[in-house]
Amino acid sequence: xxxxxxxxxxxxxxxxxxxxxxxxxxxxxxxxxxxxxxxxxxxxxxxxxxxxxxxxxxxxxxxxxxxxxxxxxxxxxxxxxxxxxxxxxxxxxxxxxxxxxxxxxxxxxxxxxxxxxxxxxxxxxxxxxxxxxxxxxxxxxxxxxxxxxxxxxxxxxxxxxxxxxxxxxxxxxxxxxxxxxxxxxxxxxxxxxxxxxxxxxxxxxxxxxxxxxxxxxxxxxxxxxxxxxxxxxxxxxxxxxxxx
Numbered sequence: 001x002x003x004x005x006x007x008x009x010x011x012x013x014x015x016x017x018x019x020x021x022x023x024x025x026x027x028x029x030x031x032x033x034x035x036x037x038x039x040x041x042x043x044x045x046x047x048x049x050x051x052x053x054x055x056x057x058x059x060x061x062x063x064x065x066x067x068x069x070x071x072x073x074x075x076x077x078x079x080x081x082x083x084x085x086x087x088x089x090x091x092x093x094x095x096x097x098x099x100x101x102x103x104x105x106x107x108x109x110x111x112x113x114x115x116x117x118x119x120x121x122x123x124x125x126x127x128x129x130x131x132x133x134x135x136x137x138x139x140x141x142x143x144x145x146x147x148x149x150x151x152x153x154x155x156x157x158x159x160x161x162x163x164x165x166x167x168x169x170x171x172x173x174x175x176x177x178x179x180x181x182x183x184x185x186x187x188x189x190x191x192x193x194x195x196x197x198x199x200x201x202x203x204x205x206x207x208x209x210x211x212x213x214x215x216x217x218x219x220x221x222x223x224x225x226x227x228x229x230x231x232x233x234x235x236x237x238x239x240x241x242x243x244x
Contacts, residue, residue: 159217
């Protein structure tokens, strides 16, 4: 269930703005989705111009794009292992960002996110949480005073029914994500299924995050709480950068 909305120009401005934060020697987490793809392409341009960085992809798609752009790559285990260099910054998009105010205002909340429209949120959260700085790239259509989009949850296939029951107990309504252009469900890069769960307005993201994380069968959910450091919002005329 990929999200739509927002102009490609605004997405490009956001992605390219965040890509400028990378410096020589950095290890950069490479997010998934249309806005993060602009950041990867800009990093590729900078690598062509002599920038020395390595990327840690969050999905098959971001790995393929990084390869096309000539960005050297590391696996997450190489980057964060005992002898790894760590991850300096991660650049990733979001399906929704809680502003705490009206869309277009500077952030007054903790910049909580919903991610998972591309079903890559489990690996994205691993990379984004490991990074010293996590830069979120969005267009204004992704901003909302509070989170209220359907929440993706990656589940073990054998745990689908049990997780769905737990989601209903927590006040949500789960729907198995179906694949486009083929019969059957979406299968993640990790071999799991995705439940898209409608909770309505999420008034306490941290509490819901804790509940879902403790549910057996849940591999990862799309609530990103307390992870973002900056939000780069591409607009019709430029980029607004909000610190979280």
